[in-house]
Each structure stands twice: as structure tokens, then as C-alpha cells.
Amino acid sequence: MSTAVLQSERAQVLDMRANIRRRQWVDLAFGVAGLLALLFALLTLLALIIDLAMTGVPRLSWEFFTNFPSRFPERAGILSAWVGSFAIMITTACCAIPLGIAAGVYLEEYASKNWLTGLIELNIINLAGIPSITFGLMALGLFVYQFQLGQSILTAGLTLGLLVLPIIIVTTREAIRTVPNSIREAAYALGASRWQMVWDHLLPYSSGGILTGVIISLSRAIGETAPLITVGALTFIAFLPHPPVMAEFPFLSFQWLKDPFTVMPIQMFNWVSRPQPEFHVNAAATGVILLVMTLVMNGIAIWIRYRFRQRLKW
Amino acid sequence: MTTNTNLNLRAEVKDLSFSYGPKKVLNRVSMPIYENRITALIGPSGCGKTTLLRCFNRMHDLYAATNYDGEILLHPEKRNVLARDVDPMEVRMRIGMVFQKPNPFPKSIFENVAYGLRVRGVRKRSFIEDRVEKSLQQAGLWSEVKDRLPSPATALSGGQQQRLCIARALATEPEILLLDEPTSALDPISTTHIEELITELKKDWTIVIVTHNLHQASRTADYTAFMYLGDLIEFDTSDKLFTTPRDPRTENYITGRFG
Numbered sequence A: 001m002s003t004a005v006l007q008s009e010r011a012q013v014l015d016m017r018a019n020i021r022r023r024q025w026v027d028l029a030f031g032v033a034g035l036l037a038l039l040f041a042l043l044t045l046l047a048l049i050i051d052l053a054m055t056g057v058p059r060l061s062w063e064f065f066t067n068f069p070s071r072f073p074e075r076a077g078i079l080s081a082w083v084g085s086f087a088i089m090i091t092t093a094c095c096a097i098p099l100g101i102a103a104g105v106y107l108e109e110y111a112s113k114n115w116l117t118g119l120i121e122l123n124i125i126n127l128a129g130i131p132s133i134t135f136g137l138m139a140l141g142l143f144v145y146q147f148q149l150g151q152s153i154l155t156a157g158l159t160l161g162l163l164v165l166p167i168i169i170v171t172t173r174e175a176i177r178t179v180p181n182s183i184r185e186a187a188y189a190l191g192a193s194r195w196q197m198v199w200d201h202l203l204p205y206s207s208g209g210i211l212t213g214v215i216i217s218l219s220r221a222i223g224e225t226a227p228l229i230t231v232g233a234l235t236f237i238a239f240l241p242h243p244p245v246m247a248e249f250p251f252l253s254f255q256w257l258k259d260p261f262t263v264m265p266i267q268m269f270n271w272v273s274r275p276q277p278e279f280h281v282n283a284a285a286t287g288v289i290l291l292v293m294t295l296v297m298n299g300i301a302i303w304i305r306y307r308f309r310q311r312l313k314w
Numbered sequence B: 001m002t003t004n005t006n007l008n009l010r011a012e013v014k015d016l017s018f019s020y021g022p023k024k025v026l027n028r029v030s031m032p033i034y035e036n037r038i039t040a041l042i043g044p045s046g047c048g049k050t051t052l053l054r055c056f057n058r059m060h061d062l063y064a065a066t067n068y069d070g071e072i073l074l075h076p077e078k079r080n081v082l083a084r085d086v087d088p089m090e091v092r093m094r095i096g097m098v099f100q101k102p103n104p105f106p107k108s109i110f111e112n113v114a115y116g117l118r119v120r121g122v123r124k125r126s127f128i129e130d131r132v133e134k135s136l137q138q139a140g141l142w143s144e145v146k147d148r149l150p151s152p153a154t155a156l157s158g159g160q161q162q163r164l165c166i167a168r169a170l171a172t173e174p175e176i177l178l179l180d181e182p183t184s185a186l187d188p189i190s191t192t193h194i195e196e197l198i199t200e201l202k203k204d205w206t207i208v209i210v211t212h213n214l215h216q217a218s219r220t221a222d223y224t225a226f227m228y229l230g231d232l233i234e235f236d237t238s239d240k241l242f243t244t245p246r247d248p249r250t251e252n253y254i255t256g257r258f259g
Ligand SMILES: Nc1ncnc2c1ncn2[C@@H]1O[C@H](COP(=O)(O)OP(=O)(O)O)[C@@H](O)[C@H]1O
Pocket: B020, B023, B025, B043, B044, B045, B046, B047, B048, B049, B050, B051, B052
């Protein structure tokens, strides 16, 4: 090989190295920029949370949970608010979970794939992105005026149920889609009916994903404020809903469904809008509770997903 | 085509055509399935072996845009399992299937084998236990799993999983057992194990097996059908088909000139 050829090859290699160095620079520059962006976002969030916690946590006490709201900030508590939130969550869960799972299973396993189901699918995905106050307006028209359900826990539960229904449908479908087709065929080949296949296989194997979706949707519902104000939540309630159990037959009572309500985020909003700074402390304390509840629920969801993923191997 | 009059027919495929949407995959296939014999379907990849096998238990009914025409008569009653008024669930309860890739349910070993009985509404614990043991024994798996029936089936090795799938299919005593390349996902030792098992099962069952392994077909099958581009080219005893094929295409295939 002549020296000229060798030299030109050497020049090529040098060129290549320079090029690599240049591209590594770009890599590094982006890495640093990305890290800065991440730190900025995280630190801002952290500062906000710490600020909230420093204001709110000292206010937390047993009485804060057992007192009704009051004109005197140091005596005010969130009893009616957390009981309202709890009652509405139960109502929401009872209507949205069965409906959402059933609809998800139907769309994924029963419905034939045509333009109509395609349209329905598209609309469900869109519904999940609609501003929540729109649901409040629809619910005001439908549940309060049309069905005359009043400005009650039932109305609120149904409203939030509608709001989270698309989330449950979509996560249910995604969860059952992860079950391999070979499992469906195995069940059918043994003579299983479609329902037996769904009940014995699809639902158990995808229950981790479905449960995750359910918890995430409930943790979304618990923080919702706008639609509940729209359907007529009260901001000052100094009594509890009717108890769900009675001493005499039939022992169970659903009177509480018709009671007026308030919820934690609304109580918080009410306190924030007052001039006295002591009420702002109450709001911060309520915020801490909401934050912790949301974190715990999402934590449970992540844990369930992790456990199920470990357990299921195909 | 030779029809053997000394043997009982278990099923009979008559003029079966099949298409996926516009794509024609089987052209008027006809062949006998003899009782307590192993019938192998061989042919190059994509010639329609799996498609034909899945017609036997109406698996195609699960999917849209599949069209078939013709008959598969189940003897002795000569019931056409492809008839529109025959429920696919009935067919699948009478004809068992084992798939190419082992597909145990992510449940316990016991529940996998018991599932066919549960589908039929069998509740009696002692009956289910007996049948699970018997099926696992027939599938040659009992000694390996008898101490860990409640443990998950997915923890078994590939070969064990496939024998579990065979046991699962046997537990409901199907009239015909369909096997779609049951060893193609397995190592050579598990493959030998399953081949021996299949030969053993012939005593009690009628078996149709798809394979692209010619040695497997000639070793285990009594009858072999050679398919090519959706046509059944030749059907004969394995001895005759592998030693003195009548059609040049069969000869080319078994001597490895294409495939
Ligand atoms: N679900 C399907 N949709 C459309 N075409 C298919 C489908 N399954 C198989 N085919 C086609 O049908 C032909 C036969 O397939 P198959 O029965 O799987 O062949 P084999 O089992 O002999 O390899 C192939 O050409 C394949 O591409």
C-alpha cells in the first residue's frame, strides 16, 4: 500500500474523531440542559409543598377532624367536609366502577369492530380530556333539574362518577389488552363461553391494571371542585348526613344520599377566600390532608401494579 | 387416495375450502381421520396446515372475516361440525386442542387441568381430583408435579408446560385431540419426550398433528397428509407416503428439495 493512501486514511480517521467529539459535546450540552430543567421543576414543586406543609401541619389536630366549620378559625374543623368527601367517593365508586369495567370489557371483547364502535371509542378518549366544569354543567341540567335529585350527595357522586368513567373504561381496556390472545384461545378451546373466558381469565389476570385505574380515578375525583360547585355544593355545613345504619328494620338507610354536602377542596377554597390569615392556615392544613391522601392512593396503585406484574408471567 | 376399510372412521373432511377475507387458503380439502390413529399434516410453511387444524374445533369462528365451506363429519353420528346450527362451544367441548406455543393459564397446575371440567359445571371435588391425576398421568407429568399441584403452572419448564397443556386437553376426554406443532417451541429432549407421549396416547385417542418436522411425522404418525399451497396433494399411510410418494411435489418436499 502506498504512503499516499495510508495518509489519506489517517486523515479520515482524524476527521471521524473530530466529528465524534463534536457530537459528544452536543450530547453533554443536552444532558446538562435536561438536568437543569428537571431540577427547576422539581425544586419549585418541592418548595411549594414544603411551604404548604410548614403552614398547615402545625394546625393538624384531632379536633381539626372532629369540628364543624366555624366563624372562629381556631375552632373550625373539616368534619362535614371529610365526611362529605368520603360519602361522595363511595357513591362515585359504586356507580363508576361497575359501569366502567363493564363498558371496557364490552368494547374490548364483545363489540364487533366497526365505524360505530370506533366513534364511541374516540368519544370516550375525548371525554377524558373535557374540562371538569363542563361535566358540572351537564350534571346540573340532568341530575338536578331533569331527575330532580337535588343538590345532594347522590348528585355529586353521580357527577364525579361520570367524570371518571372514561378513565376507568380506558384503563380497563388497556389492562385486558395485555392478556395474550393465546390465553383467550386456550380457554375457548376447552369449550369456555365468552363470559366464562372473561370472568375466569381476563378479569383476574388484568385486575391489577383495572384496580390501578380505579384508584387513580378516585384520587382524581377526590380533588375535584369545579363540577361540585356547579351542581350546588354548600360551603358551610354544620351538620352530618343521615347515618347509613339504623337501629330498627331494615337497618340500612340511604337517606344520606339526599343530604346536602360539602367536600374538602370546597372547604379549602372557602377558607382561602376569607380575609383572616388564620383561615388560610386551616386551608393549608386541609391541603396537606388532600395531598397525603392523593399520594397514598397513587402509592397503593403503583404498589398493586408492581405486585401483579411480578406475579403474572405468560 | 387410499381409504382403509378395516379401520373405523373418527372424522371425515369433505370438500373443505377456507379463506381469510379475500385470501383463499384451503381448496376443497378432503381426507379421512381414523380412530385411534395418528394423522400428521405436513407441508411447507404457509400451506394451510394450521388453518385446516383450526377448522376442526371452529377456532376461526372467534375472528371476523373468515369464511369456510364444506364439511367435517364427526363419526359415528356423522354430525357436520362446520354446520351453522352447530354451536362452536359444543364442537370445542368434544374436540381438544394443544397449541404451538405452550399456553398454560397463570393459575395453579391443578386448576389448569381442572378448568375444562369447571367450564362444564362439574363441582364434585373427588371427581375433579381423580380426573386431574389421571390426565397428568396420561400426559407423563404426574410424577414430576404431584407434590406441587397448587404451585403456579407458569413456573414449569417449556416441555412440562406443553405436557400440562396436553393433560388439560385430555381431562375432558375429547373425541379427537388436535396438536399444532406441539414441539416446535421446545428443546430436543422435551421434543422426544412429547413424541413418545403422543405415540402412547394413540391407544386411547384419535390424534391429528401438524408438524414441519418430517422425522416426527414418519416416526409417530400412522397416516400423513401432504399439503401444498392450500391443496391436499397426497394422503396415505406414513410408510407409503415417505417411501413411495406418488406425486412429484410430495417427493420433492420429503427429499428436501423445497420447503
Ligand atoms: N389470520 C390470518 N389472516 C390472514 N391470512 C392468514 C391468517 N392466518 C394465516 N394466514 C395465511 O394463510 C396461509 C396459511 O397459513 P397457516 O394455516 O398458518 O399455514 P401453516 O400452518 O401451514 O404454516 C398463509 O399464507 C398465511 O399467511
